[in-house]
Amino acid sequence: MSRARERAATGPPVRPRGWAHRHRALLIAVVVVLVGAVLVGLKPWESCGTGLSAVDADEESVGSSYVCVGLNLDSGPLRDDDPLDPLEKLIKARNDAAGENFKTIVVLENLAPDPKVDSQPFLFVRREIQGAITAAWPKNGPPGIKLLLANYGSNADHWRVVADEIIAAAAAQRIVAVTDIGTSSENSRALVAELSQHGIASIGATVTADNMNTDPKGSRIDNFFRVGPTNTDEARAAAGYISAHGFRRVMMIQGVSKEDTYATTLAEAFKSASKVPVIFTKTYDVKPLADTSREAYLRGLFSRWHNDICGAKPDLIYFAGRGLDLGALVAALAGDGACEGLDSVTVMTGDDASTLAGNPLPLDKDIAVRLRYTALAYPDQWDMFTADPAYPTYKKNYDNFIAEFTGTHGFPKGELWDGAAMIEHDAVAAAVEAAVQNVSADPVSVPNVLRGIDCNSSVPGATGFVAFDQATGNQLDKALPILSIAPDGSVHPVDLVWSRGRPLNTAPDCGR
Structure with a gap:
């Protein structure tokens, strides 16, 4: 058979199909996944690393x-x-x-x-x-x-x-x-x-x-x-400060969320450690809300307590809750009107108040607030x-x-x-x-x-x-600084106390 007839019989050389044609089913599947992902707001190309x-x-x-x-x-x-x-x-x-x-x-x-x-x-x-x-x-x-x-x-x-x-x-x-x-x-x-x-x-x-x-x-x-x-350490330090500085009318505001063991155990520890009777307690719980922030919700809640606080006339409020929540309380005390016979109050709390520091706070408004807290640490505390x-x-x-x-x-x-x-x-x-x-x-x-x-x-x-x-x-024997927060958000040392009353040492009792 001549070459011409051979070519005519066999036709032109067969070219290999392109990748898309050869993997047509796979390509369709990928497009479907990507389109579906876009429609539901997913980004499948976003991935987190190993672990x-x-x-x-x-x-x-x-x-x-x-x-x-x-x-x-x-x-x-x-x-x-x-x-x-x-x-x-x-x-x-x-x-x-x-x-x-x-x-x-x-x-x-x-x-x-x-x-x-x-x-x-x-x-x-x-x-x-x-x-x-x-x-x-x-x-x-x-x-x-x-x-x-x-x-x-x-x-x-x-x-x-x-x-x-x-x-x-x-x-x-x-x-x-x-x-x-x-x-x-x-x-x-x-x-x-x-x-x-x-x-x-x-x-x-x-x-x-x-x-x-x-x-x-x-x-x-x-x-x-x-x-x-521990919160017992912090509460003991706060109780000692309160007693030493002559406070007599102590009110407590307490977070009671079962999930937040910081707030609940801080309240329990303070009640056990306080040498001054707690005359009045208000409690609050917070769940994630779809339409407002935690801070905005508590700002409104604490405003409703204004008359209760005015009536109790505490010279100190012990706040057993998160620092963010304390910010809402301070805002309520500052902006909901003055109280007859209660121009100012000291608010004392635990270490989570450190999350408030660094930002201006309305501590000198309707009811002036002196803010104190027991801290985990402080630069130059020694x-x-x-x-x-x-x-x-x-x-x-x-x-x-x-x-x-x-x-x-x-x-x-x-x-x-x-x-x-x-x-x-x-x-x-x-x-x-x-x-x-x-x-x-x-x-x-x-x-x-x-x-x-x-x-x-x-x-x-x-x-x-x-x-x-x-x-x-x-x-x-943890060292606990007691700090204050000023209206401009700056933090200032007040005292340094020890969880067991003295520094750790190598005496036979090891500071116990």
Whole structure:
């Protein structure tokens, strides 16, 4: 057969079909998914990193339609335009340089707080992470330390996701401890109980509710420790201040949400510790509302109490609630008219009031308010302690922290005023000490090492020496600054007291 006839018989050469034609079914499926996603408002190309899951968020509040919850194994962004991005990149660079013989410390918080529902502001959270970085990577610190951030979302609603991710990663990441824990709530309490069941240690920084070291059934959480005070410590300090300054008519305003163990245990502790009878109590509960913010709702509620407060004529109101809620009370006292016979009142509360500081407050309006609170820490707090023989040692430890915070890492000293960086630094410092002292990389071996951080083997910190009570896991002899907030939002020291009446020492009773 001639070539011409051969070509005529066989036809032109067969060209391979294009990719779209060959994968037509797949292409149609992808288009259907994408169109459907657009129609329901989803963005399937948005993805969270390893160890994270995306949950819906209020874009108006947090600037993103989604937030990533879980354990941030890649140290990547947790939402659109994540304001933590510079710190996450710093953490990733340090982690990448940790080498193969590393150990990991987790910082657990609500890392994308929603101002409509959450009481803890973002800037407080950012400063906690700065403190963690300072403790993990001092200039001449031990090699091989990693930090990972974990986000459990608003009200720790996604605590189960976080717990599962931490437990799954514990062995491979050689997790030493989970630090911070965020705010005291039933969810955060359930989380540390779950971690403890798997042998993983937690070191609370800002969780002060007395029952944080017991599980929801009331049993001791064996592997929970904390460097901050308990609410009993804070209430005892407040009661002493109230008695010493001659207050006689004390009213209490108390949050009673079952989820918010900070407020409920603070109220219980104050009632037990107060040397002055509480003449009158008002309670409130807050649930997430679809049509208004928490602050706006409470502003209206507290306004309705104006006549009750005027009638009681307290010289001091003890506020057992969140700082955000206290701001609503101050606004109500300022703007709802004067009271006959009640021109001014002192309002005293716990450490969550630090979330109010830094912003102007109407403290000198219709009813003038003198605002006091027991704080977790305060920069230069040791300047109120100069007469004590132990002062030089505590001051030296604090100065070392300042050198690392401002010098090694370049964070501004002005970031320290609310104590967030200081207290989280001490939680991570305790975890670093456990990592260094422990011969094992198995996470279940860590709690025994942490129990060894006692009054005879304490860890120097920015807020004092860290030592754990063997029976409870609580901090021994925590220093508590009493602070005031001025109308311009500035914070000023008033006093420095000790949770057990004196500084930690190495006497035979170990300061008990």
